[in-house]
Amino acid sequence: MRFQDRVALITGAGSGIGRATARRLAAEGARLALVDWSGDGLEDTVAAIRQDSAGTAGADDTLWTGIIDVSDEAAVERCVSDVIKAFGRIDVLCNNAGISGGHLPVTEQSTSEWQRVLGVNLAGPMLMIKNVAPHMQAQGGGAIVNTASVAGIRSGAGGNAYSASKAGLINLTMTTACDLGSYSIRVNAVCPGLIETGMTRPVFEYARSNDKEHKLGSRCELRRYGRPEEIAAAIAFLASDDASYITGQALPVDGGNTAS
Ligand code: NAD
Numbered sequence: 001m002r003f004q005d006r007v008a009l010i011t012g013a014g015s016g017i018g019r020a021t022a023r024r025l026a027a028e029g030a031r032l033a034l035v036d037w038s039g040d041g042l043e044d045t046v047a048a049i050r051q052d053s054a055g056t057a058g059a060d061d062t063l064w065t066g067i068i069d070v071s072d073e074a075a076v077e078r079c080v081s082d083v084i085k086a087f088g089r090i091d092v093l094c095n096n097a098g099i100s101g102g103h104l105p106v107t108e109q110s111t112s113e114w115q116r117v118l119g120v121n122l123a124g125p126m127l128m129i130k131n132v133a134p135h136m137q138a139q140g141g142g143a144i145v146n147t148a149s150v151a152g153i154r155s156g157a158g159g160n161a162y163s164a165s166k167a168g169l170i171n172l173t174m175t176t177a178c179d180l181g182s183y184s185i186r187v188n189a190v191c192p193g194l195i196e197t198g199m200t201r202p203v204f205e206y207a208r209s210n211d212k213e214h215k216l217g218s219r220c221e222l223r224r225y226g227r228p229e230e231i232a233a234a235i236a237f238l239a240s241d242d243a244s245y246i247t248g249q250a251l252p253v254d255g256g257n258t259a260s
Helices: 016-027 039-052 073-087 111-139 160-183 201-209 228-239
Strands: 007-011 031-036 063-067 092-095 142-147 185-192 250-253
Touching (some): 007 016, 031 039, 031 073, 073 111, 092 228, 142 160, 160 250, 228 250
Parallel strands (some): 031 063, 092 142, 142 185
16 A cells, blocks of 8 residues: 555546556555546546445545646646645646647648647646655655657657657756755656557557557567556655655656567
8 A cells, every 4th residue: 555645636536547647546445636637537547446445445535636738737737736635645646638639740740739738747736746756845745757658769669749749858857856855846757659549549550450450569679569557556656765865867668668
């Protein structure tokens, strides 16, 4: 029970990796503030947590949900303040909400779409860290885990806006780890490879309908794509005291994609 009596705020908790992380941290005793712009997604996550615990956990005093857009500064400020009112503290922040954007070449990239992707994937985590860190400082510490991507490390794994946002998030991880280390606040990132989630559903549907599913894992050494639970396990590790001397790092969880 690594998260007993700890409060974790998870963004993008209404689907995929965020939902798997919420379930994992709940199973390890955390009280959860679940944030997403999809109310339906959050309801499904809450139902899954209640089912996991067979009704013994996930009671109202251990689960809080907030429907916001993480790129909206005023909404983030209100959200963090409401979580503090509900739980009194935030020990873990998982900046996981993200959007993929398109795969157009830069000459066809729309500026508004670029700003939308950067707003959610990079400004969103910055706004969350800016608002949560003062509470962690007052508490004497905390752990922040950002969901970046292999697309932030290498080219060819995402469109230009998405890849730039994730590369920026990796650097934000390092710079905020330096800003906050003296307050015992650790900041790390995971860099997932290809994972089957809502975001990648079109890729999987296309591959399956064209008998090309075997190709989906072919760019990594383990020769398979990953599951959300495998990313959640790495996020839980970095958020826990098992990683007490790790900060400012970006951990690929990609079946070896970035090793080759
Ligand atoms: P997903 O689409 O299943 O989940 C993303 C969640 O974020 C959704 O519930 C969505 O509603 C929410 N969200 C999106 N924009 C938001 C906003 N502005 N405000 C609040 N909530 C918002 O996708 P996923 O794959 O689970 O993605 C989670 C994270 O993992 C993302 O940051 C993504 O970039 C990253 N990632 C995913 C993969 C992959 O292969 N699936 C690979 C590398 C990195």
